[in-house]
Amino acid sequence: MSGAATGERSALITLAHVLEPGDERWGELVASWGAQQVLDRIQRGQTGHAHEEGVRARLAHVRSRAEDRWDPEQDAARVGARIITSHDREWPSQLSALGRTTPLALWLLGAADLRLLALRSVAIVGARACTAYGEEVSRTWAADLAGEAWTIVSGAAFGIDAAAHRGALAAGGTTIAVLAGGVDVPYPRAHAPLIDAIADSGVVVSESPPGEQVRRHRFLSRNRLIAALGRATVVVEAAVRSGAAATAGDARSLSRPVLAVPGPVTSPASFGCHRMIQEGEALLASHVDDVRQALDLTAASSSSAVQERRTGRDALPAREREVLDAMPARRSMSLDALVVASGRSPGDVLAAAGVLVAEGWLVLEADGWRLVRR
Amino acid sequence: MSGAATGERSALITLAHVLEPGDERWGELVASWGAQQVLDRIQRGQTGHAHEEGVRARLAHVRSRAEDRWDPEQDAARVGARIITSHDREWPSQLSALGRTTPLALWLLGAADLRLLALRSVAIVGARACTAYGEEVSRTWAADLAGEAWTIVSGAAFGIDAAAHRGALAAGGTTIAVLAGGVDVPYPRAHAPLIDAIADSGVVVSESPPGEQVRRHRFLSRNRLIAALGRATVVVEAAVRSGAAATAGDARSLSRPVLAVPGPVTSPASFGCHRMIQEGEALLASHVDDVRQALDLTAASSSSAVQERRTGRDALPAREREVLDAMPARRSMSLDALVVASGRSPGDVLAAAGVLVAEGWLVLEADGWRLVRR
Numbered sequence: 216m217s218g219a220a221t222g223e224r225s226a227l228i229t230l231a232h233v234l235e236p237g238d239e240r241w242g243e244l245v246a247s248w249g250a251q252q253v254l255d256r257i258q259r260g261q262t263g264h265a266h267e268e269g270v271r272a273r274l275a276h277v278r279s280r281a282e283d284r285w286d287p288e289q290d291a292a293r294v295g296a297r298i299i300t301s302h303d304r305e306w307p308s309q310l311s312a313l314g315r316t317t318p319l320a321l322w323l324l325g326a327a328d329l330r331l332l333a334l335r336s337v338a339i340v341g342a343r344a345c346t347a348y349g350e351e352v353s354r355t356w357a358a359d360l361a362g363e364a365w366t367i368v369s370g371a372a373f374g375i376d377a378a379a380h381r382g383a384l385a386a387g388g389t390t391i392a393v394l395a396g397g398v399d400v401p402y403p404r405a406h407a408p409l410i411d412a413i414a415d416s417g418v419v420v421s422e423s424p425p426g427e428q429v430r431r432h433r434f435l436s437r438n439r440l441i442a443a444l445g446r447a448t449v450v451v452e453a454a455v456r457s458g459a460a461a462t463a464g465d466a467r468s469l470s471r472p473v474l475a476v477p478g479p480v481t482s483p484a485s486f487g488c489h490r491m492i493q494e495g496e497a498l499l500a501s502h503v504d505d506v507r508q509a510l511d512l513t514a515a516s517s518s519s520a521v522q523e524r525r526t527g528r529d530a531l532p533a534r535e536r537e538v539l540d541a542m543p544a545r546r547s548m549s550l551d552a553l554v555v556a557s558g559r560s561p562g563d564v565l566a567a568a569g570v571l572v573a574e575g576w577l578v579l580e581a582d583g584w585r586l587v588r589r
Numbered sequence: 590m591s592g593a594a595t596g597e598r599s600a601l602i603t604l605a606h607v608l609e610p611g612d613e614r615w616g617e618l619v620a621s622w623g624a625q626q627v628l629d630r631i632q633r634g635q636t637g638h639a640h641e642e643g644v645r646a647r648l649a650h651v652r653s654r655a656e657d658r659w660d661p662e663q664d665a666a667r668v669g670a671r672i673i674t675s676h677d678r679e680w681p682s683q684l685s686a687l688g689r690t691t692p693l694a695l696w697l698l699g700a701a702d703l704r705l706l707a708l709r710s711v712a713i714v715g716a717r718a719c720t721a722y723g724e725e726v727s728r729t730w731a732a733d734l735a736g737e738a739w740t741i742v743s744g745a746a747f748g749i750d751a752a753a754h755r756g757a758l759a760a761g762g763t764t765i766a767v768l769a770g771g772v773d774v775p776y777p778r779a780h781a782p783l784i785d786a787i788a789d790s791g792v793v794v795s796e797s798p799p800g801e802q803v804r805r806h807r808f809l810s811r812n813r814l815i816a817a818l819g820r821a822t823v824v825v826e827a828a829v830r831s832g833a834a835a836t837a838g839d840a841r842s843l844s845r846p847v848l849a850v851p852g853p854v855t856s857p858a859s860f861g862c863h864r865m866i867q868e869g870e871a872l873l874a875s876h877v878d879d880v881r882q883a884l885d886l887t888a889a890s891s892s893s894a895v896q897e898r899r900t901g902r903d904a905l906p907a908r909e910r911e912v913l914d915a916m917p918a919r920r921s922m923s924l925d926a927l928v929v930a931s932g933r934s935p936g937d938v939l940a941a942a943g944v945l946v947a948e949g950w951l952v953l954e955a956d957g958w959r960l961v962r963r
Contacts, residue, residue, distance in 0.1 A: 348853050477851030477863060479722050480875045489851060489875035492866065499873070501854045501863035 224302040226250035228287050231320035233273040236422045237436035240264055242315035250319070287424065294399035294425045296324045304570065307333035312469045313443050316436075318422040324398040325418035327389055331569035332418060335579055336366040336391065337510060338445030338466070340438075340459045341375025342452045346484050349375055349452035352476055354382035356449070356503045361388020364579075365510070366417065368393065368445045370437065371406050375451045375459070380413055389417040391444060395437040396429035397421055420444075435461055442466035447509045449500060450475045453487030460487045463497060472509040474500035531571075534559065538567040539576055547585035598676040600624035602661050605694035607647040610796045611810035614638055616689035624693070661798065668773035668799045670698045678944065681707035686843045687817050690810075692796040698772040699792035701763055705943035706792060709953050710740040710765065711884060712819030712840070714812075714833045715749025716826045720858050723749055723826035726850055728756035730823070730877045735762020738953075739884070740791065742767065742819045744811065745780050749825045749833070754787055763791040765818060769811040770803035771795055794818075809835055816840035820887045823880055824849045824871065827861030834861045837871060846883040848874035905945075908933065912941040913950055921959035 227250040234241045244253050244262055256262045257271050264270070278285045291298050299305045300320045307330045310317055323329055339357050341349060353375045357367045361383035369376040371392040383390035392413045394402060398421045401407035413419055422440065423433065438458055442448055442465035450473065453459035463473045475497035478485030491497035500506055531539065541556035542548060548556065553564045568584050571577040577584040601624040608615045618627050618636055630636045631645050638644070652659045665672050673679045674694045681704045684691055697703055713731050715723060727749045731741045735757035743750040745766040757764035766787045768776060772795045775781035787793055796814065797807065812832055816822055816839035824847065827833035837847045849871035852859030865871035874880055905913065915930035916922060922930065927938045942958050945951040951958040 348855065352854060476854055477859075477866075477873070478854075479852055480726060480850055481722065485851075486875065489873060492851075492873050493875065493879070499851070499863060499866050501860065501867065505867070 220302050223250050224300050226254050227300045227302075227319045228298055229254060229274070229277075231318070231422065232277045232287065232424050233270050234319065235266075235436075236318060236433060237316045237439060238266075239315045242317065245319065246315065290425055291322055294324070294397075296322045296398050296425060298322055299329070304566075305330045307444060309333060309446075310440075310443050312471075313439060316439060318440065320422065322398045322421045322424060323418050325414040325416075327417050328566065328569055329391070329418045329420065331565065331572075332366040332389055332391060333368075333444045334569065334572050335364060336368050336445050337506060338368040338441050338448040338462065339375070339379035339451060340369055340441060340448065340453075340462045341379075341450055342454060342457060342459060342484050342487075343372050343374040343376075344454075344484065345374035345378075345452045346478070346482060348478060348482075349476075349484055350378040353378035353451045354385075356451075356506065357382030357390075358386035358388070359503045360506065361390065362386040363507075364388070366391055368441055370394075370434075370441055370458075371402070371410055371413070371419075372458075373403060373406075377406060377409060379451075380409060384412055384416070391417055392419045393437055393440045393444065394419060394421045394429075395423075395433040397423050397425040397427040399425045400428060402429045434458055438462040439465040442471065443469055445471065447472040447474065447506065449473075449506055450488055450491065450497065452476070452478060452482075452484040453491075454483065455487045455490055457487055460491065463491060467496060472512070473497040474506055474509055476500050534563055535567045535570050538564055539571055542577070542584065542586050544586065547580050547583040549583035553584070594676050597624050598674045600628050601674045601676075601693045602672055603628060603648070603651075605692070605796065606651045606661065606798050607644050608693065609640075609810075610692060610807065611690045611813060612640075613689045616691065619693065620689065664799055665696055668698070668771075670696045670772050670799060672696055673703070678940070679704050681818060683707060683820075684814075684817050686845075687813060690813060692814065694796065696772045696795045696798060697792050699788040699790075701791050702940065702943055703765070703792045703794065705939065705946075706740040706763055706765060707742075707818050708943070708946050709738060710742050710819050711880065712742040712815050712822040712836065713749070713753035713825060714743055714815060714822065714827075714836045715753075715824055716828060716831060716833060716858050716861075717746050717748040717750075718828075718858065719748035719752075719826045720852070720856060722852060722856075723850075723858055724752040727752035727825045728759075730825075730880065731756030731764075732760035732762070733877045734880065735764065736760040737881075738762070740765055742815055744768075744808075744815055744832075745776070745784055745787070745793075746832075747777060747780075751780060751783060753825075754783060758786055758790070765791050766793045767811055767814045767818065768793060768795045768803075769797075769807040771797050771799040771801040773799045774802060776803045808832055812836040813839040816845065817843055819845065821846040821848065821880065821883045823847075823874060824862055824865065826850070826852060826856075826858040827865075828857065829861045829864055831861055834865065837865060841870060846887060847871040848880055848883055850874050908937055909941045909944050912938055913945055916951070916958065916960050918960065921954050921957040923957035927958070 230250050298320055305328055337360055339353055357379040361367050367379050367383040367390040369379045380390045390413055392410055396402050398419050401410045410419055438461050442462050448463055448466035450459045450463050466473045475488035475491045492499045538557045554561050572579050578587055604624050672694055679702055711734055713727055731753040735741050741753050741757040741764040743753045754764045764787055766784055770776050772793050775784045784793055812835050816836050822837055822840035824833045824837050840847045849862035849865045866873045912931045928935050946953050952961055
């Protein structure tokens, strides 16, 4: 990373401590001026943002907490977390769909690579006050999809969310929990063991720094992250106006498929799902196959979309180029075979393949990776 | 009725004894030549229909059953039934939507006027092997709609059908049962008391003569009658390939709205409903209000359609003209008020109003009849 890039990255992380997640106006300023410029102008009172004064006060407060030099990376490491921004390899490319509300930085807790997981992921969300029926659907569909290497994204809440995470874990799959507070502030508290288990094999994600408590409006901005990280969003049970319905709305505005699971018309927990289907805001999902089909369609369209964005072969880093060169022309190749063919370590191959998928060179299939034909 | 019309009517009734219901080719011949001509040509072996010989044999057999002169009206009267054809006032005008599969004649058992009931009717159908949930939805929605003077049309089968009829009766409403055998052959047998109760206030309908047993293929041709008699069809629970799904298909081909009630995705009894919604073959009905809305739309479109067909005021029979003259320009008028205003008996007013609705002069609303404005 160049010095300028390091400066931008560090400025993004600083801003992530003091700006409210999902504020479009700040996002616009960061996009136009860069994070460093925005920081400077906040200090000089030149952003024109209505909340500038409060932000400047928060900035002074955050920096004053450190005894000598303020180091967010160290703060993160203290709770076992790492920080990523769009300047880092692990940054999921699909977050760019959020435009002006793209997060400035993310705090991650967990063993897995967020970018790699997010490339093959599906959000399963729903009511906290769910029924046994909804819980069963959430758990079994999550297990089925996780068993096919789909990562289940959800919000760690009671009810449908927890059932989705648990289904994925029970199937030996991976799952991503997006929290509304810091990654070291498990919420709800009763789910601390669940959130620990998620971090053991998957990733716990937050756009708030460690120690940050959940606040009401952050649940809504958190929902947009769940929608953006999933290739598609499945709503299992939802009241008519609910967080899950909001997540579905976010997914729609990102042009991601939204599916809703019907239930008894006598069950208020299904009213929101029925409404979404009636209004044409969601497809009816009557079987996990309907989710698979929606995901297949997005995989096809997203690989053709990123194909246009991909960089030239020669511009790739050595590791990625070597893995790419080892790929056969038409067949797919498993991790083990790629390790042998490339002479790279499994960790290297996994990381390189993640980058190559994100940049449209490879697609991840059930039995390994395959070259995308031009 | 003129002598020629009487002859046609009688020929239609005779044909209804010997042709299979819903045969398009016979329907075409009757439409081109008239029923009397078709009868004559069957006798002379000149119809060109592949089944002509069998029909001729059945004709000889039917006529031979009578000791002196064969009289279908008497046969019907013997079981308390009446026969109607398109030459009779009680013939529901919406059956013409069936085109070549329009029934030749109908046998009716019951106190009410079929034409009048069918003008404000909705079909509720579904699985025999239904769940307690489906039964509850069928019963309560039928009761709600019947309580607003909508007639519930169904097939008297076990499960959803029976629940719909029972809901209508419990609400003090009227209901129509369309049977696959003769009106004196209650099927299933266990529903003989239910079918009796339906005839007490509503109508039991069949296109087969008395004594005719149910046969497998007649259930399918019976379903098209249910679809044609209802302004809209609601499927409460249905397996993927089922009689209820077939009825829904019939309603679609008649351009009548089809609604399907979702249920748990874990319940096979709801699979057909979910499939229909997914394929765009049915609207999702999550509340009886969704059915009301679909019916309001059809009432609006059908009254504008018949408006164009209506005959001149001077061509109306005296009874209808007198009732029409008694109608206020803008307000609706109840039966009691119309009896006073027209000086006719309640029976006369009811019959006349039925004709006037069918011919587009009046619309039937919750509180009575109202003039259709040109």
